[in-house]
Amino acid sequence: MAPTGDVEAFEAQRPRLTRLAYRMLGSVAEAEDAVQDAWLRWTKAEGVEDPAGWLVRVVSRLCIDRMRSAKSRREAYRGPWLPEPLIEELTVDPVERAEDVSVAFLLALERLSPLERAVFLLHDVFDEDYASVAETLGRNEAAVRQLAARARAHVKDNRPRFTVSQEDAAKLAAAFMAAAAQGDMAALSAVLAQDAVMVTDGGGKRKASLRPLIGRDDIVRLIEGLAWRHHGEAFPMTFRAVRINGYPGVILEDEGGPMTVAFQPGEDGKLAGIYMVRNPEKLGRLQS
The missing domain is CATH 1.20.140.160 (PhyR, sigma-like (SL) domain)
Known part of the structure; x- marks a missing residue:
């Protein structure tokens, strides 16, 4: 007792x-x-x-x-x-x-x-x-x-049914970031699963898509637009690699403050999900 x-x-x-x-x-x-x-x-x-x-x-x-x-x-x-x-x-x-x-x-x-x-x-x-x-x-x-x-x-349909090594997950994350930073849409498309999902959470505090992007083409079009607006770079070239929710991800910094990008590897060796948090209320630990 x-x-x-x-x-x-x-x-x-x-x-x-x-x-x-x-x-x-x-x-x-x-x-x-x-x-x-x-x-x-x-x-x-x-x-x-x-x-x-x-x-x-x-x-x-x-x-x-x-x-x-x-x-x-x-x-x-x-x-x-x-x-x-x-x-x-x-x-x-x-x-x-x-x-x-x-x-x-x-x-x-x-x-x-x-x-x-x-x-x-x-x-x-x-x-x-x-x-x-x-x-x-x-x-x-x-x-x-x-x-x-x-x-x-x-x-059951959303819980990963397979194990992806940290090394393989890190390679996918690095390939995505390199392609996005360089504005290489062909390389970006190659790393995404056909039915990949991209979700951006700004919480009404920072700019973010108001709907999930469903499918490789939808995601590529968005990133292509970001690259066009930022002179060829969809994301800042400087970022810090970390582990986010179990898988390799990155912390980025832009003029609005920090944001995180978490990646979900798929069973076909491509990315099944990209999850970006921009809401500052969820990133207080990065700002302190």
């Missing part, structure tokens, strides 16, 4: 709690806030026999409440919404498996209800058994199994 407010017991669970909260909320800042709220509750808890289970229950419920209260804000969001980028330096080992934290996967989770998302993450990603998930969410086990099946059906 952990004593009330045991710092060591809480800190042992903090990384797992933060990972769960980020997947549920799509925001590093909000995930950290949810975990901090759980800490405040932990300091007042008494007689906790299973600290890990207790904390998972608290964070899950806090996240569900946040997701429900954020629904109206999300519906009023200007243009496409993307999760806050999860940025790591290339020199450190990945904390997450790319397929479990990719932008495409997080966008698939967005299509689920708060309860479906919680059940799917707790059972399929964090390996909690159904009985434990049912206790966490205050539902019976049969209902939890139904929620899991429904969530799995929604997510």
Whole structure:
């Protein structure tokens, strides 16, 4: 039994709690806030026999409440919404498996209800058994199994079904950036899958496409237009390579401030997704 407010017991669970909260909320800042709220509750808890289970229950419920209260804000969001980028330096080992934290996967989770998302993450990603998930969410086990099946059906077509090495993903990202920076549309087309998707999130704060671009030709036309307006360079030539949501990506800087570009490799050796975050509210860590 952990004593009330045991710092060591809480800190042992903090990384797992933060990972769960980020997947549920799509925001590093909000995930950290949810975990901090759980800490405040932990300091007042008494007689906790299973600290890990207790904390998972608290964070899950806090996240569900946040997701429900954020629904109206999300519906009023200007243009496409993307999760806050999860940025790591290339020199450190990945904390997450790319397929479990990719932008495409997080966008698939967005299509689920708060309860479906919680059940799917707790059972399929964090390996909690159904009985434990049912206790966490205050539902019976049969209902939890139904929620899991429904969530799995929604997510399966968007979750990567194959593994791309970091080296191969980095080559694709570098080829895209080189072609875009040089205005080489033939090279750019060659690196994109036929059904590639490009999503730009400006949040109404910076210029961004108000719809996702679907298909190689749509993406190439946009970048060709950017290159024409910027004298042959679609993107700034200077950028920093990092890992974004599990895969190699880049941080760019232009006159409006920083932006990130995350790449989703496809199974055919081409890029299946390009995700650009320009909304400054999601890039505060880069501006501090």
